[in-house]
Amino acid sequence: MRFPTRSGRRRWRSPLALTIGVAATVTVLTGPTSSASAPPIYTDSSKPVAVRVDDLVRRMTTEEKAGQLQQIAVARLQGDCQWSGGELNQQCMKEVLADQHVGSILSGGGMTPAENTPEEWAKMVNTIQRYAIKHSRLGIPIVYGVDAVHGHNNVLGATMFQHQIGLGATWNPKLVADVARATQRATAATGTVWNFSPVADLARDHRWGRYYETYSEDCLLYNSPSQRNRTRCVFRFSFSKKK
Incomplete structure (x- = not known):
């Protein structure tokens, strides 16, 4: 059984999706590093919502976003x-x-x-x-x-x-x-x-x-x-x- 988000080996990539993927990769490579033992920012309810959302989206793959x-x-x-x-x-x-x-x-x-x-x-x-x-x-x-x-x-x-x-x-x-x-x-x-x-x-x-x-x-x-x-x-x- 297949669902629309995946279709075998050939996958369609829109320019927007590719842009998001590249931007996310660059952010991960150039962004500040954190301690391996520290919990992700997006799980910290004391942080502002916008900060948590930004942290979560940065960690997501293009396929997860789709x-x-x-x-x-x-x-x-x-x-x-x-x-x-x-x-x-x-x-x-x-x-x-x-x-x-x-x-x-x-x-x-x-x-x-x-x-x-x-x-x-x-x-x-x-x-x-x-x-x-x-x-x-x-x-x-x-x-x-x-x-x-x-x-x-x-x-x-x-x-x-x-x-x-x-x-x-x-x-x-x-x-x-x-x-x-x-x-x-x-x-x-x-x-x-x-x-x-x-x-x-x-x-x-x-x-x-x-x-x-x-x-x-x-x-x-x-x-x-x-x-x-x-x-x-x-x-x-x-x-x-x-x-």
Whole structure:
């Protein structure tokens, strides 16, 4: 089984990737040396975030950087690793997280643990997270994403809310904010930190598959509830624009 980050012996290198690789090599060769016994700067929580990030990126290979930009569906880590679902598969976790250096895992619609309960969700996410940290060269954690577009809707027993098109029809920004906070608490309880919602786009055509995930076709109506959610995650604005 192959993933996009690697493809046999012949590998495509963009000018940007080559530039990053050369810059990283030069930095390593010319940068200040540190004691072999001193822990890496990026692991020191007392250091400024920018300093820690710079230190971590400097240590990463081009392939590791490319892997961190990838997001793979959790279904590729389960069962036979071909969208069958089920229990986590150690061999597939190795290929995706250790060999391919993938930086993010997604539970899209219908992608759940073998037993769909809040406890099993948290256990699944934690297992993947521990594996990524333990088996990546630099101990980089993954970012786990989920499609919680009307409550934590993939989890059995979770509180369900109206889709955004229904919330927009209420003309009630406070209600929309309350729903967002409730959804945030539910996703956090299962270990997921990245919610692919709200859809920041206008509903212009009923044929569009995400029509009901928008607030409205009305710019004025849309701006008010969306503004309250924007600090969390604006989803599919640039990449879902309809022609």
